[in-house]
Amino acid sequence: MKALVLAERSDAARELAAGARTMADEVVLVAIGGLEVADGTADKIIRIALPADAVYDDAYATVISVFDAEQPAVILAEPTRHVKSVVGRVAAHANTSVITDVMSFEGVGARSLYFGGVAERVQKAAGDVAVYTVGAGAFEGAEASGANAVEEVAWVAPASAVRLVSSKPRALSGVDLNKADVVVAAGRGFAEEPELDLARALCDKLGAGLACSRPLTEGVDWLPSELYVGVSGLMLSPKVYVACGISGQMQHMVGCNRAGTMFAINKDKNAPVFKQCDYGLVGDVKDVLPALAAAL
Numbered sequence: 190m191k192a193l194v195l196a197e198r199s200d201a202a203r204e205l206a207a208g209a210r211t212m213a214d215e216v217v218l219v220a221i222g223g224l225e226v227a228d229g230t231a232d233k234i235i236r237i238a239l240p241a242d243a244v245y246d247d248a249y250a251t252v253i254s255v256f257d258a259e260q261p262a263v264i265l266a267e268p269t270r271h272v273k274s275v276v277g278r279v280a281a282h283a284n285t286s287v288i289t290d291v292m293s294f295e296g297v298g299a300r301s302l303y304f305g306g307v308a309e310r311v312q313k314a315a316g317d318v319a320v321y322t323v324g325a326g327a328f329e330g331a332e333a334s335g336a337n338a339v340e341e342v343a344w345v346a347p348a349s350a351v352r353l354v355s356s357k358p359r360a361l362s363g364v365d366l367n368k369a370d371v372v373v374a375a376g377r378g379f380a381e382e383p384e385l386d387l388a389r390a391l392c393d394k395l396g397a398g399l400a401c402s403r404p405l406t407e408g409v410d411w412l413p414s415e416l417y418v419g420v421s422g423l424m425l426s427p428k429v430y431v432a433c434g435i436s437g438q439m440q441h442m443v444g445c446n447r448a449g450t451m452f453a454i455n456k457d458k459n460a461p462v463f464k465q466c467d468y469g470l471v472g473d474v475k476d477v478l479p480a481l482a483a484a485l
């Protein structure tokens with residue numbers, strides 16, 4: 190049985206390839222646009238170079254040609270916006286559906302969230318080809334392997350290409366949250382944008398990355414949307430997660446509940462986050478964060 194892996198980030202490619210190894214005899218990684226691939230990731234790396242005027246999503250037509258040539262029984266994809274756009278169209282071509290946001294595999298079933306994360310279900314692929322988008326941490330302990338034999342395929346122009354109107358560099362936070370050992374996350378407990386400096390000061394002391402809940406990105410726009418954690422954002426598995434002024438709604442917590450150790454700071458002793466953390470501190474972020482930063 191053959192598995193195809195599609196990922197935008199090198200770490201995710203390796204993790205999904207390791208997971209694919211537990212399901213298939215042959216693991217083929219599709220590397221679009223110069224993705225760096227670590228040694229021993231997959232049996233075969235199929236490289237797709239992006240033409241200068243093309244965007245990532247346009248690679249779907251080439252990936253469909255790869256799918257036709259390779260005939261995989263399973264596809265594992267990283268749940269980024271671009272990869273989802275590509276894999277959705279590959280699944281439509283294969284006359285199958287995508288089982289999204291898989292958190293773990295149980296025999297032939299895949300456990301994932303639905304209704305925006307308020308419920309879980311286990312699904313089994315209906316067709317001949319199983320297509321999954323899989324979050325970080327689903328294949329803990331699995332080891333990637335393979336000769337990384339490289340094959341380059343010709344670009345297949347999509348029937349309706351995305352027209353790039355303009356682009357501009359994005360301000361990055363400096364820390365890749367997917368790789369950070371420690372993440373400090375801010376929620377609506379921060380009443381005003383300048384209060385986020387308290388979380389930033391704690392990040393500096395801990396060498397942590399700053400993340401947030403979704404309300405801090407959408408609507409108020411205090412932080413970029415790339416930084417919010419949860420069912421529709423980042424799925425993280427850091428060693429330590431510090432949830433500050435976050436209530437603990439399921440939609441947020443599914444993105445961080447794989448953390449090794451979870452700390453929560455909230456002024457409401459009944460906040461749901463206290464039932465989900467390892468260590469809880471009842472207090473106001475305006476008092477607790479400066480005290481913590483000073484003590485460290």
Ligand SMILES: Cc1cc2nc3c(=O)[nH]c(=O)nc-3n(C[C@H](O)[C@H](O)[C@H](O)COP(=O)(O)OP(=O)(O)OC[C@H]3O[C@@H](n4cnc5c(N)ncnc54)[C@H](O)[C@@H]3O)c2cc1C
Binds near residue numbers: 378402417441444454
């Ligand atoms: C389809 C769908 C998808 C969603 N996806 C996501 C997602 O991916 N990620 C996400 O984060 N959310 C998501 N949401 C939103 C989610 O349901 C919650 O509304 C959101 O996570 C709440 O954010 P919060 O915990 O920061 O805010 P709140 O729920 O308002 O909690 C704020 C907390 O701060 C505490 N607090 C207030 N003041 C202080 C203070 N001074 N000091 C300490 N504590 C204080 C309060 O006691 C409260 O517990 C989604 C919702 C839907 C419907």
